[in-house]
Amino acid sequence: MSAAATPAVTTAAMDEHRPSIWRAALRMGRTRVGIVLTLLLAGVALVGPYVAPFGPTDFVDMPSTRDVPGTLLGTDYFGQDVWSRFLHGGRQILLLALVATALGLVLGASLGMYAAYRRGRADEAIMRSLDVILSFPQVLLSLVVIAMFGPSSWLIVLTVALSTTPRAARIIRGAAISVVERDFVLAADALGESRPRIVVAEILPNVTAALLVEANLRLTYAIGLIASLAFLGFTPNPNAANWGLMVQENRLSLAEQPWGTLLPTLAIALLTIGTGLIGDGLSRAAAGIDRGRAQD
């Protein structure tokens, strides 16, 4: 831990011209690898449908067969081309997962930070209400909501967002509380800065790490939840080409035709690694900037 060994000499006051976290992060190899991976997968999701040899629901040959002439990886559980389904399957799920995660995180992070900053009654009120939501078990919540309204895509977005909010809030609050205790926030408060500004300007950089870890995990979680709900028999749009669903649909023939399950799993894993590395890079950059600022 060479970086950490650099002594921070003083606690700094506020620094107005801090270098961009992004620029610092981009200088790191891992961030770049992460960006390449993420772009690659996003590219597959975006361009895939145009280059796929078959349509997403075209019947090709006997189901779950590995060697089918004219196909790259054989057929899936429904006699469709695995490779084409894969190419078609990224767009919808990435969009769903992204929107759901973003929505949940923004909401959760704001509430969590606000609660941490305000402490006292507001804190209690916010966190207890979130507790009520959170104490609804995830899967039961999803199942109940889907039973009420029928499985639809926006509902899954809302469910994931709703279940992400309290979790994100708790973690952000936990991380932010220690930040709130630090001198510079107290200092900012004493200087008469407006509270929202303090929250955003001071707490946000300090909880970036936790936030990004959370964001990254939530993104994967959203995809996993969609797949898991399908596993339990609750599908938004059956037979839609979708990585999450593919994992579930083809699970039964894992021994006969592993690609149907492994290919989307691999894609999801690579995507997670990609976003994870970016998050990692960013958090390191943020930490570095913290130190850099301290040395001014």
Add this chain to the structure above:
Amino acid sequence: MPIVKFVARRSLYGLVSLVVVSLLIFLVTQAFPSDPAERILGREATPESLEALREQFGLNDPLHEQYLGWLGGILTGDFGTSYATQVRVSEYIGPRVGNSLFLLLLGAVASIPVSIAIGAYAALRRDRAFDTGSSLVSLVLAAMPEFVVGTLLVVLLATNVAQWLPAVTYLEVGSPPWSDWPGLVLPVATLVISVAPYVARVMRASMIEVLESDYVEMARLKGMPERVVLWRHGFPNAVGPIFQVVALNLAYLAGGVVVVERLFNFPGIGSAIADSVVARDLPVIQFLALIIAAVYVLTNLLADLGTVLVTPRLRTRLR
């Protein structure tokens, strides 16, 4: 005693949120399209049999009477009768709660120390091989839904590749969950694999943050040996957020073992959750929601208590 006051206050909140949860779940289930009588009879329904079932379940009573009747029942320890199984809810779900709790505890006991150790060690060895390796592996594992992890484990260790372990948990009715301990290995392993990466990641991030914090730097500057710095300043402060994460994951496990239990045919609350929603088995849904919420409230209370007690700064504040 501030701690006692803290606990008392939080317990009260917990109780209130349980009541809110129970009311919410009751209202939500009322909004279901379809009613239990229809779900149970399906295609064989006749107007007469539908009416008979509705009468038997008390579905024709006014809403507030149904809710108050149910709440009143709980206070006397009577959770009603499951529509689908026609068995008392306590008799039907009771053993399953015990089984699930056991699975949950095993999962927690196996995963938490391991993941905390991995996370903390990775933070100390930041950017070295262990850190990179463990974070890559944990990212991949976190990206796989439990049923994929579980299915792969079964294929590898129980059915297709090797046949070393049982593929499902078989508990005779009435026997305790440990009566089939070989059958517990794979479900527990699946739980550990799905939870550990998450905890390890958060632990690592938290530990790094602490290691770079001013007070750790200060301690180092004071010339404290690194070991002391770590154990006295680093670890306790880093572990604070971990309590929260652990609590979250326990709650997640409590509600989310659904998938793992189904995969291994484990007789816990998991399969009961899905079944009860499908069957619109309202007494069971309500009971399960309440149980899981209670577990959640309790673990969180403990987690908050843990965080407060462990984090030096917050501890001072309580006094």
Add this chain to the structure above:
Amino acid sequence: MRSAKGVTSVDDVHGQDMQTSGVSRRDVIKGAGATALGLGIAGGLGAGTAGAAAPSAPKKGGSLRIGITGSAADIMDPQYIVAKADQARTLSTWETLLTFDENFATTSDYGLATEVSNKGASQYTVRLRKGVEFHNGKEMTADDVVYSYRRLLNPSIVSVGKPLRTFVDPSGVTKVDKYTVRFDLKAPNVEFRSALAVYTHGIVPDGFVLRTDADRIGTGAYKLVSFTPGRESVHKRYANHWEADKAYLDEVRIITFSDKTALVNALLAKQIDAAVDIPLAQFATLKKNKNLSVIESSAGAWDAMCMRLDIPPMNDPNVRAAMRLLVNRKQMIQQVLSGRGQVANDLYGRIDEFYNANNFPQREQDIPAALKLLAKSGYSKAKPLVVDLWAPNDTGGLPEMVNAMAAMADKTGGVVKINAKVVDGTYWDTNGQYMNTAFFTTYWSPRAYLAQAIASMDTYPETKWPPSNSTFRADHKTASGTVNPAKRKAIVARMQKEEWEKGTYIIPYFKVFADAFTKKLNGVEQRPSQLNLDYYGHGFKNFWLA
């Protein structure tokens, strides 16, 4: 009454498989209610012993563990079932007056009646077997049988008696003497014997009310020890059974699984001895396993897409005919049944001696012909036909069917757009999509032609068939009272012609089901059967463990 047409061999379309499964709680519920099977046969699967080992002398003893899919909604009721698990449990404890043989003709083998005689098609007299004992030690007599059938006919008791009520009234079931019961039908029914053989028409003791395990008393070879819904039931051999020497096992455990993959895994890991209703996708793989035997069977259960006669756009005969021409049936079998199934020709009643009495040619996919019909009704690319096709997610095969159908409609180049819609079990509700939309799916267990026709007209009027100007209903009535086979055949042929030409069902295939079990389990034969695992060994008689 029965004319064996010879047993055709397995329509064995080989190759890799796929799933039909998913949640399938309602696999069987409706079928159970059948005044099911009929007389005579038409094809089916070849018979033969499945186990490779030459059968030696049966061995007594041992505990058999059967895995089967079910849920917390498992029930154990002699006259009502929901899922496969319920079938096995019903069969283990209760028996029926008659049973079906492998040609789907009724027989008194395994049955509680020794003889059924008839006067015309409206009066049937049943002689009961003597010395049959219920699990509480009481002897079975005519009182029990009368009570059992009146219970089935009581609409406020949940049971599968719905179809029965269309031709028998409770007052029509009477005791003649201690061992004789008479049925006087309100509507003639030449197929009445099969109603006595339906496995969910179990005989219960007089006064039977189902509340607890202690009430679950039957005459079967195994007596219930305990039943825990969603988990398992335990059954012990009943020493005083009337055929006790044929029950070899000491104990039968029926274990509920919620997931089919877990079920197969448990079999592979040797944690159960038999897996009932395996995913057809895994048939080929399991067949290769040297420790296991696999059997498949069919009695002509079928899935269908229903077109409501009175809801646009399906009220247009051109549209209905065009829809039937869109279906590639072989491909549908591959997609839905992993290639294991038999092509159907929009006609039901495969086990009926008069199945396809007109020898109609097989209907094939014919897009140009379909487009011509649609053009007649004014549909084109500019004015496409758009329709929702509904399926429930709790019935294996139906979601797959609507998805395959939607993809096939795309072949019309935009003239027909079918939206596949899959919803949960609320599909079956009184106000659900089932029977209330223009285009939806259904499933049926095997039934003779006339029994099916009345079930589709009255018990479950899915499509509101027949049209008002049709002679179909009158024909059905005449045929049901016509004992002479040749005369009946002529009427049935007329009815089938109308359905084949203008009907409201699209029937793409007949289904098969398959089971896998350890080679240690003996006595399971591969032969045509209405139920899994060789009719569950007729209540787990016949089976023994090596």
